[in-house]
Amino acid sequence: MTPKFNRIILKLSGEALAGEKGFGIDPEIVKVMAEEVKAVHDLGVEVAIIVGGGNIWRGVTGEKMGMERAQADYMGMLATVMNALGLQDTLENVGVPTRVQTSIEMRQIAEPYIRRRAIRHLEKGRVVIFAGGTGNPYFSTDTTAALRAAEINAEVILMAKNNVDGVYNRDPREDDTATMYNELTHLEIISKGLQVMDSTASSLSMDNNIPLVVFNLNRPGNIKRVVLGENIGTKVRGK
Template sequence: MALKYKRILLKLSGEALMGNLEYGIDPDFVNELCDEIKDIYEIGVQVAIVIGGGNIFRGVQGTKVGMDRATADYMGMLATVMNALALQDVLEKKEVPTRVMTAIEMRQIAEPYIRRRAIRHLEKGRVVIFAAGTGSPFFTTDTTGALRAAEIKADVLIKATKVDGIYDKDPNKYLDAKLLKEVKYLDAINQDLRVMDHTALTLCMENNLPIAVFNIKERGNLRKFVFGEEIGSIVKN
């Protein structure tokens, strides 16, 4: 069976790394996630990852207690670097070569983000983890995911979630919530379906970059998806 998606960008929230914990990094979940990544890496998929930091610190939390928004966002960016290093450590223990690239320069622990170098890493068979967001405050990691996916010419942006896909309303609150298998970009924006923030959705729409949303906790979903099986929901024109 041929691969449908050969270069992907996986958008992981920091909260996803909490697994079943209330805070921090769940080593059991991260281990399972890295097994999934290794599985598709070994069949030839080029994997890039954008990771959030909400399991450690969110800029929005800081502003709620009176912090300057830019300062709070920079703290959130540093949290994403911690998550990226943790993910790199587990992947490399599984013999998956990995590079962390950050939008904020910190040469002792990671490479600075350079687009052409990132693409070269992918071509050479390395998983690339993008950390520190865009390097600027006021932008979410959703927007970072869309930006990096467009820059590296990814075939698809995958938003990893804990639900089965995109619903017309919150499935945790409404029993009659309907799973939407396919959504247009403008519908996702106009109906405020909370797929990603509007900046990210607009960037994907302008670059004709499909967004896949599915449950990353279900084993094998990532592999099924890259081979073209209909998993979760997809946003496209």
């Protein structure tokens, strides 16, 4: 039961919090996620979480509706804050000390993002949830995960996917002949055009030699299995 990683970034999509509802936050789903995070935290692993906002709002959706992209993206950042607060409450209800840090200041509900403070929280055994994306429009929460991983010296990014076991050459939900990769590099992800992270996030991860594990969030215990080094999902090498 010795963890392979001591400090991780866990990337959760906003859609994962919605469950089968497809919109909003499903309290039962969030509770299951909190229990999974607790199991990893109890191993002594330092856990930071990036959560998306797609269950509430997507900037690209607003742009398609005719909104200015920057304005739509700021709305998406606020959606991630809502998800982070919901996740924080549930984590603390299961006994996990938690801090939320936002890249856009809103001191009444969360700390502003300060790198050294975030690292100190992790060292003290608190789960840190980074909300608000990078604080800038045109950047995804995937890019936030890569940026924060580099800043806090995380050993790996765990990319938790909904009902997808890893990285495939084609969408397995649309093509039964799709095959899963066991191992890739960030450069291969970019050159093959695989939909894992956006190109900015992949480039940032590659430049900073940050490995990635893509796995199925919906299989109970998978987060812990990845942290313990079990061979599940797709491993993406930093170089």
